[in-house]
Amino acid sequence: QAILEIDRITKVYGTKLNPVRVLEDISFSIDQGEFVGIMGPSGAGKTTLLNLISTIDRPTTGKILINQTDVTRMREKKLTTFRREQLGFIFQDFNLLESLNVKDNILLPLALERIRYQEMMERVTYVTKILGIEHLLDKAIVDISIGQKQRVAAARALITQPKLILADEPTGSLDSKSATELLQYLTAVNQQEQATILMVTHDAFTASYCQRILFIKDGAIFSEIVRQGTRKEFFQKI
Numbered sequence: 124q125a126i127l128e129i130d131r132i133t134k135v136y137g138t139k140l141n142p143v144r145v146l147e148d149i150s151f152s153i154d155q156g157e158f159v160g161i162m163g164p165s166g167a168g169k170t171t172l173l174n175l176i177s178t179i180d181r182p183t184t185g186k187i188l189i190n191q192t193d194v195t196r197m198r199e200k201k202l203t204t205f206r207r208e209q210l211g212f213i214f215q216d217f218n219l220l221e222s223l224n225v226k227d228n229i230l231l232p233l234a235l236e237r238i239r240y241q242e243m244m245e246r247v248t249y250v251t252k253i254l255g256i257e258h259l260l261d262k263a264i265v266d267i268s269i270g271q272k273q274r275v276a277a278a279r280a281l282i283t284q285p286k287l288i289l290a291d292e293p294t295g296s297l298d299s300k301s302a303t304e305l306l307q308y309l310t311a312v313n314q315q316e317q318a319t320i321l322m323v324t325h326d327a328f329t330a331s332y333c334q335r336i337l338f339i340k341d342g343a344i345f346s347e348i349v350r351q352g353t354r355k356e357f358f359q360k361i
């Protein structure tokens with residue numbers, strides 16, 4: 124079942140006299156439980172596309188359906204709730220609050236939900252176990268490593284049990300060891316939780332953890348590779 128359907132979207136910046144066409148007639152869909160990467164050269168439109176799917180920007184034409192709902196027609200106020208309930212975000216620079224400890228950062232997205240404390244703590248225990256950070260709950264953000272920070276950010280994205288997790292260069296600030304660990308944890312989250320992950324990256328090693336890669340270039344999704352076999356074979360293909 125499709126959790127995300129992109130239907131012939133275009134995005135044009137600039138003015139009528141001087142239009143900058145960034146995305147041209149892009150269509151694709153992502154099924155529940157997939158781990159999909161978006162790659163492409165700098166300026167190709169990856170961030171633009173992610174912003175449209177995040178519902179923080181709207182396409183010039185075309186439709187975006189998330190969990191069967193057309194978000195391109197939704198009003199701003201409804202979108203705020205929709206984002207909170209259906210989407211999880213993992214950013215390159217974590218966006219953690221240093222005034223809160225690890226546990227409270229993870230719980231932050233639930234602040235507006237009506238969920239029993241016990242249920243919250245059960246979720247915290249569960250997601251932090253998958254991400255290997257259950258021993259860090261009482262720590263201050265300044266006292267954990269960069270790799271741990273990104274896993275805390277991932278836990279915060281997961282705590283609302285989002286239908287779709289959007290990650291923008293999640294390994295961008297990490298050394299290769301921390302990056303590998305994060306990707307292994309994200310893979311576990313994807314497999315154990317049936318969580319759908321859409322990840323933008325320009326890094327082939329990071330992308331090699333995805334089941335499917337969408338390439339974007341000159342405004343179009345120009346090819347699609349399903350990873351089969353080993354990571355080494357994947358590297359030879361791209």
Ligand code: ADP
Pocket residue numbers: 136137143145163164165166167168169170171172
């Ligand atoms: P990527 O993330 O793949 O590097 P972007 O989506 O950031 O690409 O940018 C794609 C193109 O759109 C670039 O040519 C960029 O200059 C242009 N662009 C992005 N945002 C805007 C904007 N707000 N106004 C005008 N042009 C923009």
Ligand code: ADP
Pocket residue numbers: 165166170
């Ligand atoms: P990234 O590739 O890391 O996503 P950005 O999204 O910040 O980087 O920018 C990508 C490209 O889009 C850059 O070339 C930048 O100059 C251009 N860009 C971003 N925002 C705008 C904007 N508001 N107007 C014009 N160009 C923009």
